[in-house]
Amino acid sequence: MSDVLWLATQVMTRVTRDQAYANLALDEVLRQHPDHRRSVAEVTELVYGTCRLMGTHDRVIEAASRRRLTDLQPQVVDLLRLTSHRMLAMRTPNHVAAQQAVDQARTRIHPKVAGLVNAVSRRISERSLDEWVQTLSNGLDSIDALALRTHHPRWIAESYRDLLGDEAEAALLANNLPAQPVLVVRPGLMRLDDLPGDDITPTRWSPFGFTSRQRPADIAAVRDGRAGVQDEGSQLVATALATAVDATGPWLDLCAGPGGKAALLVGLARRRHTWLLANEVAPHRADLVAQGTRAYPDGVQVICADGRAPAWLPDEFAAVMADVPCSGLGALRRRPDARWRKDTADVAGLTGLQLDLAHMGADSLAGGGVMAYVTCSPDRRETTDVIDALLAERDDLDLLDAPAVLQAVAGGATSGEALPDVSVPGHPLVAQLWPHRHGTDAMFLALLRRRSA
Known part of the structure; x- marks a missing residue:
C-alpha cells in the first residue's frame, strides 16, 4: 500500500x-x-x-x-x-x-x-x-450542512434542493457512488440476443442496453464497433427522439461528440430508411464520432462545424438531437473531481450558448420535424429556463410529452418496467432522469415539434 x-x-x-x-x-x-x-x-x-x-x-x-x-x-x-x-x-x-x-x-x-x-x-x-x-456542521445553515454531509459545494447542493426538496440528499449521495459500466448494441449491427446469454443482463428500460461481467474492452462486439459503452440515460433520450419522429427526411446530431448518441441514432435512422448528419465543432471529438460509427457501412456523415453557423441549409431535417454543451452536473458520479473544479459562474456562462444552439436546432427542422433538447445537467438554468426562453422567442414550436415518450421507450425493453417519476415540477411536458431514482446519469429531455408552414 x-x-x-x-x-x-x-x-x-x-x-x-x-x-x-x-x-x-x-x-x-x-x-x-x-x-x-x-x-x-x-x-x-x-x-x-x-x-x-x-x-x-x-x-x-x-x-x-x-x-x-x-x-x-x-x-x-x-x-x-x-x-x-x-x-x-x-x-x-x-x-x-x-x-x-x-x-x-x-x-x-x-x-x-x-x-x-x-x-x-x-x-x-x-x-x-x-x-x-x-x-x-456546528453553526452552518441547512444548505451548507447538506453540502458538507453529502460532500458537494454549496451551490450544487442548493441547485438540487431547489429541484428536489427533501429528496435532494438522496440524489447528492448517489453522486458519490461510482457508476457501473453500461453498454449498448448498435441497431442494425447486432441484437441483445446475439450476445452470450450467461454473461449479459439487459438494462431495465433501454431496449438496447446491457451490462456484462466482462470488461468492455474484452467484449468482441465493443472492439469491432457493433456495441459500445453508453449510460442508459443517454440511450433513453436518443431512443425517445427516434420514437417521437413521424416525419420523413434526414436526421441531425447537432453536437455529436464524443459520439455515443450518434452511433445509436445512425442505427435508428437506418431503420427509417434515412441517414444521420453528425456534426461536432472540435476536430478531435469529430474523430471520436467517426470512430464510434465506423461499423456502419452507410447511413452517417460526420462533419466538423460550429452548430451556431451551420454547414447545412435550414428547414431540412426530420429529427435533430441538440445535446448541448453543459456543466455536466448530471454525471458527477463519473467525474470524481468535477464538482470541485466548477462553480455557479460556469453554468451561467453556458446558457447563452445553449439557447443559441437550441434556436439553430429548431431552425434546422423541417415542418413537422422533432428536436430533442438534452443536457447532462439538472440545473434549471440549463434545462427549463432555456426551454422557456426558446418558446418565448418563437411561435413555431410545440412541446411534446417527453415523460410519455420515455415511458413508451421503457415499455419496449426486456423488463417492460415503468420508469419511476421523471416529471419536473411546474413543467409537466419535460423529463428529468436521476441517478438515485433511475440509476442513470441526470439527463434532461425536452421534445419540441416544429409546426408545418
Missing part, C-alpha cells in the same frame, strides 16, 4: 496543481510506472474517492492542523487528503495510514514536514467521518 499511496500522490498533484482530469492523470501516472499495473484498482479507488470527498477532507485537514490549506505546502495537502480518505472512508487501519504518510513525507517531500504530517494524521484519526461532519 505504500506504493499505492506514492502513485496516488503523484496523480493528486497533477489534478490539483495542473488541473488535470483525474482519469487522464491516473492513466498518465500508470503508463509511467508499468511495473505497478497490479495496483490499478487500489490507486483508482483511493484517488477517485479522495477527489469526490475533497472539499470535506480539506475542512477536516484545516480543523486538524489548525491552519489554512494555503499555509501548507501543496504536496503536503495532497498527501493529507489521501491519508484522510484512507482513515475516514476506506478500510486502512489508522496507524498504518499515519505511518505510511509520515514515511512518504520524509522520503518524498522533506524530512522537516514529517512531524507535521504525523501530528495532523493523528488528529484526523481521533474521529470518524460522521463525527467530523457533525463537528464541522
Whole structure:
C-alpha cells in the first residue's frame, strides 16, 4: 500500500496543481510506472474517492492542523487528503495510514514536514467521518450542512434542493457512488440476443442496453464497433427522439461528440430508411464520432462545424438531437473531481450558448420535424429556463410529452418496467432522469415539434 499511496500522490498533484482530469492523470501516472499495473484498482479507488470527498477532507485537514490549506505546502495537502480518505472512508487501519504518510513525507517531500504530517494524521484519526461532519456542521445553515454531509459545494447542493426538496440528499449521495459500466448494441449491427446469454443482463428500460461481467474492452462486439459503452440515460433520450419522429427526411446530431448518441441514432435512422448528419465543432471529438460509427457501412456523415453557423441549409431535417454543451452536473458520479473544479459562474456562462444552439436546432427542422433538447445537467438554468426562453422567442414550436415518450421507450425493453417519476415540477411536458431514482446519469429531455408552414 505504500506504493499505492506514492502513485496516488503523484496523480493528486497533477489534478490539483495542473488541473488535470483525474482519469487522464491516473492513466498518465500508470503508463509511467508499468511495473505497478497490479495496483490499478487500489490507486483508482483511493484517488477517485479522495477527489469526490475533497472539499470535506480539506475542512477536516484545516480543523486538524489548525491552519489554512494555503499555509501548507501543496504536496503536503495532497498527501493529507489521501491519508484522510484512507482513515475516514476506506478500510486502512489508522496507524498504518499515519505511518505510511509520515514515511512518504520524509522520503518524498522533506524530512522537516514529517512531524507535521504525523501530528495532523493523528488528529484526523481521533474521529470518524460522521463525527467530523457533525463537528464541522456546528453553526452552518441547512444548505451548507447538506453540502458538507453529502460532500458537494454549496451551490450544487442548493441547485438540487431547489429541484428536489427533501429528496435532494438522496440524489447528492448517489453522486458519490461510482457508476457501473453500461453498454449498448448498435441497431442494425447486432441484437441483445446475439450476445452470450450467461454473461449479459439487459438494462431495465433501454431496449438496447446491457451490462456484462466482462470488461468492455474484452467484449468482441465493443472492439469491432457493433456495441459500445453508453449510460442508459443517454440511450433513453436518443431512443425517445427516434420514437417521437413521424416525419420523413434526414436526421441531425447537432453536437455529436464524443459520439455515443450518434452511433445509436445512425442505427435508428437506418431503420427509417434515412441517414444521420453528425456534426461536432472540435476536430478531435469529430474523430471520436467517426470512430464510434465506423461499423456502419452507410447511413452517417460526420462533419466538423460550429452548430451556431451551420454547414447545412435550414428547414431540412426530420429529427435533430441538440445535446448541448453543459456543466455536466448530471454525471458527477463519473467525474470524481468535477464538482470541485466548477462553480455557479460556469453554468451561467453556458446558457447563452445553449439557447443559441437550441434556436439553430429548431431552425434546422423541417415542418413537422422533432428536436430533442438534452443536457447532462439538472440545473434549471440549463434545462427549463432555456426551454422557456426558446418558446418565448418563437411561435413555431410545440412541446411534446417527453415523460410519455420515455415511458413508451421503457415499455419496449426486456423488463417492460415503468420508469419511476421523471416529471419536473411546474413543467409537466419535460423529463428529468436521476441517478438515485433511475440509476442513470441526470439527463434532461425536452421534445419540441416544429409546426408545418
